[in-house]
Amino acid sequence: MFDFSHSQSALRDAVTAAYRRDEAEAVADMLVQAQMSADEKAAAEKLARRLVTQVRAGRSKASGVDALMHEFSLSSEEGVALMCLAEALLRIPDNATRNKLIQDKLSGGNWQSHLNHSPSLFVNAAAWGLLITGKLTAANSGQNLGSALTRVVGKGGEPLIRKGVDYAMRLLGKQFVTGQTIEEALKNGKEREKSGYRFSFDMLGEAAMTQADADRYYQDYVHAIHAIGKDAAGAGVYEGNGISVKLSAIHPRYARAQHERVMAELLPRLKDLFLLAKQYDIGLNIDAEEANRLELSLDLMEALVSDPDLAGFNGIGFVVQAYQKRCPFVIDYLVDLARRNKQKLMIRLVKGAYWDSEVKWAQVDGLEGYPVYTRKVHTDVSYLACARKLLAAQDAVFPQFATHNAYTLAAIYQMGLGKDFEHQCLHGMGETLYDQVVGEQNLGRRCRIYAPVGTHETLLAYLVRRLLENGANSSFVNQIVDENVSIDDLVQCPLDAAAHTQGKMHAALPLPRNLYGQGRLNSLGVDLSNEAVLKQLEAQMNAAAQQSYAAAPLLAAGVDAQTEAAHEIRNPANQSDIVGTAEFIQTASVSEAVAAAKAVESSWAAVTPFE
Numbered sequence: 001m002f003d004f005s006h007s008q009s010a011l012r013d014a015v016t017a018a019y020r021r022d023e024a025e026a027v028a029d030m031l032v033q034a035q036m037s038a039d040e041k042a043a044a045e046k047l048a049r050r051l052v053t054q055v056r057a058g059r060s061k062a063s064g065v066d067a068l069m070h071e072f073s074l075s076s077e078e079g080v081a082l083m084c085l086a087e088a089l090l091r092i093p094d095n096a097t098r099n100k101l102i103q104d105k106l107s108g109g110n111w112q113s114h115l116n117h118s119p120s121l122f123v124n125a126a127a128w129g130l131l132i133t134g135k136l137t138a139a140n141s142g143q144n145l146g147s148a149l150t151r152v153v154g155k156g157g158e159p160l161i162r163k164g165v166d167y168a169m170r171l172l173g174k175q176f177v178t179g180q181t182i183e184e185a186l187k188n189g190k191e192r193e194k195s196g197y198r199f200s201f202d203m204l205g206e207a208a209m210t211q212a213d214a215d216r217y218y219q220d221y222v223h224a225i226h227a228i229g230k231d232a233a234g235a236g237v238y239e240g241n242g243i244s245v246k247l248s249a250i251h252p253r254y255a256r257a258q259h260e261r262v263m264a265e266l267l268p269r270l271k272d273l274f275l276l277a278k279q280y281d282i283g284l285n286i287d288a289e290e291a292n293r294l295e296l297s298l299d300l301m302e303a304l305v306s307d308p309d310l311a312g313f314n315g316i317g318f319v320v321q322a323y324q325k326r327c328p329f330v331i332d333y334l335v336d337l338a339r340r341n342k343q344k345l346m347i348r349l350v351k352g353a354y355w356d357s358e359v360k361w362a363q364v365d366g367l368e369g370y371p372v373y374t375r376k377v378h379t380d381v382s383y384l385a386c387a388r389k390l391l392a393a394q395d396a397v398f399p400q401f402a403t404h405n406a407y408t409l410a411a412i413y414q415m416g417l418g419k420d421f422e423h424q425c426l427h428g429m430g431e432t433l434y435d436q437v438v439g440e441q442n443l444g445r446r447c448r449i450y451a452p453v454g455t456h457e458t459l460l461a462y463l464v465r466r467l468l469e470n471g472a473n474s475s476f477v478n479q480i481v482d483e484n485v486s487i488d489d490l491v492q493c494p495l496d497a498a499a500h501t502q503g504k505m506h507a508a509l510p511l512p513r514n515l516y517g518q519g520r521l522n523s524l525g526v527d528l529s530n531e532a533v534l535k536q537l538e539a540q541m542n543a544a545a546q547q548s549y550a551a552a553p554l555l556a557a558g559v560d561a562q563t564e565a566a567h568e569i570r571n572p573a574n575q576s577d578i579v580g581t582a583e584f585i586q587t588a589s590v591s592e593a594v595a596a597a598k599a600v601e602s603s604w605a606a607v608t609p610f611e
Contacts, residue, residue, distance in 0.1 A: 005535040006259075011333040015295065016531045020362075020369030021325040027378050027503030033328065034385035034495060040414045041493055047410035048491040055406070055432050056483070175428040176462070177204070178451040182224040185453045186231050186241070192431075196439040197449055199241045200285060200424070201228060204454025204462055207248035217249040221273055224453070229280025237315040237346070238398065238422070242283030244319070244450065245273060247297065254289075256296050256529045267303055274304060278313040283346055285317030290354050291324055291371040292361075292529035298333065305341050314344045314398070322383035323352035323372045331389045338396035348400040348424060349386055351379050362512045365525035374506040380408060380494035387412055391419050398422075400448065404430045407491050413443065422446040549580030553593075562586040 179185030208214035232240035248254040251266040277284040338345045358372045373379045390399035401412045402424035427449050438447040515522045527533045563583045571577035
């Protein structure tokens with residue numbers, strides 16, 4: 001018998017059912033749930049307008065990442081070159097190939113056009129560095145920079161450039177990473193803590209490929225919890241710093257297909273991390289990952305929240321992504337889980353960072369739909385609807401709202417008047433906006449910074465994800481520093497914008513099955529991370545397993561051949577599973593059967609000549 005699925009509650013069934021929900025249907029539902037009063041809309045727009053104006057006024061003083069993303073956006077050739085370079089360097093093991101890539105990507109860029117184009121000193125320094133690097137790798141560098149520069153190239157060549165790019169990436173990394181070690185990160189964060197900020201640290205490290213990787217990352221988390229806990233000195237879950245854990249980093253097979261192994265191996269280790277966090281009374285959030293891992297994460301949450309050893313601990317956190325159509329149903333499930341176990345959970349609401357991958361995987365697998373919205377404005381509506389759900393469950397949830405969109409921030413502020421929650425932002429990207437929010441001298445709201453910790457070697461994967469998420473010229477992080485985008489456009493209510501789209505999918509994204517247009521359907525895949533699909537597949541396979549198959553020789557008419565006694569055929573993967581029986585022709589009858597078959601073949605050839 002096959003056992004792929006497991007029993008679920010009605011709320012979990014609702015999560016599964018919404019996996020690849022029709023987008024128009026989902027948006028219509030979210031528009032109702034996110035509805036704002038006229039007073040809320042007016043107040044949110046006024047606040048958002050003030051925030052955007054002040055961010056633009058202080059743009060030259062900013063750390064520069066938002067301005068850098070605007071200057072070298074994914075809409076420019078140079079931005080694409082930088083993106084390709086950063087992404088590809090992740091996968092190139094040897095220096096010779098790295099040299100060729102650097103030469104290819106940087107030599108043709110029009111870096112000079114970006115000089116003194118931004119008021120940010122950081123951006124202009126980066127542009128100068130890229131200009132020099134590009135000139136060094138260009139074939140005509142001698143003509144452009146003279147014989148002195150040519151001599152530098154002759155002496156240093158690509159290794160010099162590689163070092164230069166490495167140094168540039170380290171400079172960029174300082175904008176995104178709080179420190180190379182947790183001790184350094186805690187020290188670097190002290191100044192911002194004085195302003196009222198708190199941190200949720202994340203030990204950088206992408207999905208573990210081996211158990212050795214997982215063990216190393218796990219020890220990094222253990223060490224970090226000790227360091228953060230001692231530094232917090234009993235400040236508590238909400239007033240002190242916390243940590244986020246990426247489950248795929250601490251188990252090498254964190255996938256639905258390995259459900260039994262994950263529950264047996266990862267759950268005890270994860271529980272130990274939470275017990276350690278409970279000892280220090282600091283928050284620990286389970287970070288969001290790809291859509292096909294969501295329900296596996298929920299199974300772990302079910303076990304943790306219902307564990308008596310963690311009873312009364314308010315530091316159990318979970319991250320949900322508003323761009324997933326399942327998001328509101330996940331919140332319903334988590335609120336119910338908290339209430340059933342008399343717990344209060346931290347729920348961080350983000351918009352989502354794997355959009356490109358989710359769309360491509362659905363297309364490759366030929367599935368019936370996408371797990372994410374195809375329009376940014378639909379995600380914005382979903383975010384507001386889910387925020388209302390979280391704010392309405394104050395007894396079970398401490399909401400944490402992570403966004404860099406000024407209107408979303410302002411709308412949350414208005415919805416949350418009189419409610420207990422906190423804002424969150426990414427280190428190096430959101431401070432220019434949230435400096436106007438945190439502290440009694442401003443809006444007086446608590447803000448927590450999601451702060452990666454790690455070396456330059458562990459930075460690139462995280463950096464690529466952030467660039468993909470915010471590097472396009474349609475992203476708010478990009479637009480807020482673009483003077484060509486009017487403030488009126490930036491503070492438009494997404495509820496009004498979504499009413500115009502009527503929830504329709506983006507025209508450039510057909511359903512995965514219709515990827516090739518009218519010519520042919522994409523091949524149909526099986527969604528092996530969908531519990532409903534697994535349950536159906538299990539039923540079909542178990543029904544097939546009940547059938548007993550009998551195989552026998554297929555002989556020409558009139559041949560009376562003798563066969564051996566039938567014998568059992570067993571499943572090679574499970575020797576106790578008898579698939580059926582088979583009988584074979586006796587050796588003495590083979591020549592008679594072959595002769596009869598040739599006779600039949602000759603008679604066919606006489607009637608219908610073969611060509």
